[in-house]
Amino acid sequence: MPLYLEIIVCVLLLIGGIFLLVGSYGLARLPDIYMRLHSPTKASTLGITGVLLASMILQSYLQDFVSIKELLITLFLLITAPVAANMIAKTAIHHGIKPLEKTRGKSLIEKMRHRNNPPE
Amino acid sequence: MRFFPMPFHSMMLFVVWLLLNNSISAGQIVLAAFFAITIPWLVKDMRDEHPKIRRPFLAIRYVLMVMKDIVVANVEVALLIIGPIKKLQPGFVAIPINLSSDLGITILASTVSLTPGTVSAEISKDKTWLYIHSLHLDDEQALIAEIKTRYEAPIKEIFGC
Numbered sequence: 001m002p003l004y005l006e007i008i009v010c011v012l013l014l015i016g017g018i019f020l021l022v023g024s025y026g027l028a029r030l031p032d033i034y035m036r037l038h039s040p041t042k043a044s045t046l047g048i049t050g051v052l053l054a055s056m057i058l059q060s061y062l063q064d065f066v067s068i069k070e071l072l073i074t075l076f077l078l079i080t081a082p083v084a085a086n087m088i089a090k091t092a093i094h095h096g097i098k099p100l101e102k103t104r105g106k107s108l109i110e111k112m113r114h115r116n117n118p119p120e
Numbered sequence: 121m122r123f124f125p126m127p128f129h130s131m132m133l134f135v136v137w138l139l140l141n142n143s144i145s146a147g148q149i150v151l152a153a154f155f156a157i158t159i160p161w162l163v164k165d166m167r168d169e170h171p172k173i174r175r176p177f178l179a180i181r182y183v184l185m186v187m188k189d190i191v192v193a194n195v196e197v198a199l200l201i202i203g204p205i206k207k208l209q210p211g212f213v214a215i216p217i218n219l220s221s222d223l224g225i226t227i228l229a230s231t232v233s234l235t236p237g238t239v240s241a242e243i244s245k246d247k248t249w250l251y252i253h254s255l256h257l258d259d260e261q262a263l264i265a266e267i268k269t270r271y272e273a274p275i276k277e278i279f280g281c
Binding site: 083 | 139140209212214239246251253
């Protein structure tokens with residue numbers, strides 16, 4: 001395997017790994033459920049993409065065959081991650097989980113629970 | 121069109137199945153054809169009418185822009201997570217939306233969740249307000265304006281609704 005390919009794969013794996021680590025760290029570190037939602041939906045999509053791109057390059061080289069399924073996995077991830085985050089946020093709101101004290105716009109939560117329009 | 125109620129989806133299923141298996145052996149082609157025919161036939165009655173894409177080039181530009189924004193947002197959120205947590209100012213915001221199709225609203229909500237430090241949380245019953253949660257809210261009006269001009273306007277133009 002040529003050196004330049006190894007370097008590209010290593011860099012992609014490192015970038016992916018760092019973002020996944022930061023995403024998991026955020027999940028443990030952020031104070032309330034609504035803030036925690038941000039780290040798995042964002043920090044980890046780029047992380048997974050990095051790892052999958054590395055896998056795609058390596059597999060394409062080893063098999064002498066362009067491997068595209070990793071791109072499909074990334075696409076599916078991009079479609080499903082926001083839906084999952086939305087469902088978790090909805091569940092939290094409808095269970096009346098309190099956000100952090102300093103959160104702005106807390107009065108909107110009651111409106112959200114009943115899916116009403118906000119007061120103007 | 122009795123055997124292919126959704127020809128485009130049939131083709132997609134066929135191609136995606138072969139790509140996922142990375143093979144074009146006879147067995148996989150038979151399986152792919154089987155799925156491409158039976159799955160659309162099973163789900164054809166569950167479909168809702170969706171608006172057609174009116175501006176394909178704008179749609180491609182939108183996808184590329186969102187991809188770029190995803191990378192930027194990933195880095196931004198990663199920095200916010202590593203940085204001092206006490207300084208974060210989370211907040212809920214209501215955004216007035218003006219899209220008439222469910223597909224457009226879904227795409228807008230998904231884009232909002234993937235990109236600028238925000239997660240879409242709920243939508244009002246009459247589908248005119250999108251509630252989002254922001255990890256770090258500096259300026260509410262600026263955020264609303266950005267989402268409306270950067271994401272909502274192109275979606276509106278793409279679907280012509």
